Amino acid sequence: MDLLEYQGKQLFARHGVPVPIGRAARDVERAVAAADEIGYPCVVKAQVQIGGRGKLGGIRVARDREEARAHAQAILGMEIRGLIVRELWIEAASEIAAEYYASVVFDRSAKAPLLMLSTKGGIDIEQVAAADPGAIARLHVDPLLGFQDFHGRRLAFEAGVDQDLVRPIVDVLARLYETFVAEEATLVEVNPLIVTPDRQVKALDAKVTLDGNALFRHPDNAQLRDISAEDPQERMAKERGLTYVKLDGDIGILGNGAGLVMSTLDVVKGAGGEPANFLDAGGGSRAEAITAAVEVILSNPRVKAVLFNIFGGITRCDEVARGLIEAFAQIKPGVPFVVRLDGTNDAEGRRLLTEAQLPNVYVESTMDGAAARVVELARDGGEAGPTRHAAAAGKARADGGGDMGEAR
């Protein structure tokens, strides 16, 4: 779970990492009130999880109330690389003498937290790493030992921190590590970590990623939200306990098992299609799980066809087929479905589906065949909409009802 800057700074404050004072606001009046309370000059900052928001006009200094109001009006609702700004963070302006970089990264390769420190902060650290790798001091901390002051001193001296700043920097690193462990983060990054003219060290930005699996131990953090990044389908899926990721294409995808779904996306793309989503129904063979999944997929208006890819292991294909038939009785989708059933009881599952004569449902037995079919259907649906409607209407008549009409 990626946090917004201000949410990260609130966690920093909780663990004693020095941050400028600030207030969050979701409308202009509250932003102005916050600016008045903080005093001028202050900074109005767009709260979106996008790097480089300053260059795109999302961070502006206000010298008085009028400027604060003008900036808040300009930034709220602004689009930054596809995200609409819905929240602001108003904070006291800081004077900057130097910009450093500090981070604690969950290094899955080394199976240990990685601490990094550089005196060349303020720009993209990957650029620094590429241009001047020696400018970043790094060390792994044994997670069973935890952070020790000598770790901090080693980093500070290796990074070439000014002598008078070694102690405050070691202190900040200790507190960042504490934040990382106590909040169960997978990333804590400060860029820039500034030095003020009076030699204070402060975190001017905060990039924090929390482990979603640990939120049960952190009920406060579980409440944190990023309203600008929330997608309606992703929210809907979350409420229904489904693992869903929205993508740019027009072919809805549903499968069982994360690896198989990822593979399905690749195979569809390989067949010339563009997946609209990732959705792992897990062991969900029951009708309510399938109904919920189909509803989420179809709530994306771009979806022109759906591929349902099941390999039955513990999950039985006949149960999946029954679930699908029940789900279709409730939802009556308006787009074609390709269903590939393979694995445990697959023949029985395919027989049930064929017998049920679901309108606009095509049954396949291989993954590659199913992908080719769904790409073809999505293409037809996109370029020859009326044909598909006519075909569907014909089928609905054959099935003896106006049900299809209700479905649209």
Place this chain on the structure above:
Amino acid sequence: MSILVDRSTRLCTAGITGREGTFHTLRNRDYGTNVVAGVTPGKGGQDVDGIPVFDTFREAVRQTGANTAMIFVPPRFAADSILEAEDAGIELIVAITEGIPAHDELRVYNVIKKNGHARLIGPNCPGVLSPGKANVGIIPAAFFREGNVGLVSRSGTLTYQIGNELARSGFGNSSIVGIGGDPVPGSDFVDVLALFEQDPQTELIVICGEIGGDAEERAADYIAEHVTKPVVAYIAGFTAPPGKTMGHAGAIVSGSRGTAQAKAEALEARGVKVGRTPTQVAELAISLLNGRG
């Protein structure tokens, strides 16, 4: 031969009295796995279909000689259960539980490594199956037959898909090892590759990877240095957008790191054939096996 689990396995299930724990433990026993015990704190003295339940791993090991543990307890208690099994002297711990916090996994990994007497498979994995010998976990054994292909994977269903295609063409497996989809797996491709390389029954190895981390890249280096047997690979997630977790906690492209493209290239550069679809992987494996036969 085979790896990790076989007829010498003496299995003890943590969480045996839970619904899933009972179901899969009994399935494993039906397959022929020697299930000797279960652990559920507070339910010591009971039994599950004749399998004795103990309050602690220490007691289970003392009384039954259990050498393998299967962890089926909920995520918030799972790390503790793994550490308890390790402390009791269990040699192989297979953790099925999904959703264990990453910092718990980090601690568990480092404790096990430091003490050096246990091996952890998983968490968030389907377990280990040695066809014809033993099944520890939730892998549907019906799809696999005994044979000479070693299969190691970060994904469950995808493994069944590939294994099933091999079986339909008449090929079987020495062992199938699910190392799991979490960021800090107890064992990695490299660990399992080392075992398959030593196993006389295994003649070809299939590795099934996905986006996130660098386990496949490290596997590529290891294969070039240490593996003499042919290796075929599959990588899932070419179309995954950066910054999104694709179902498995560990399946995420971070910035430009952990992409499927980079993994496939690393493997191919080391002479590993990479199939672009699960079917193609099975076909590559089959053609190599036929060529050898």
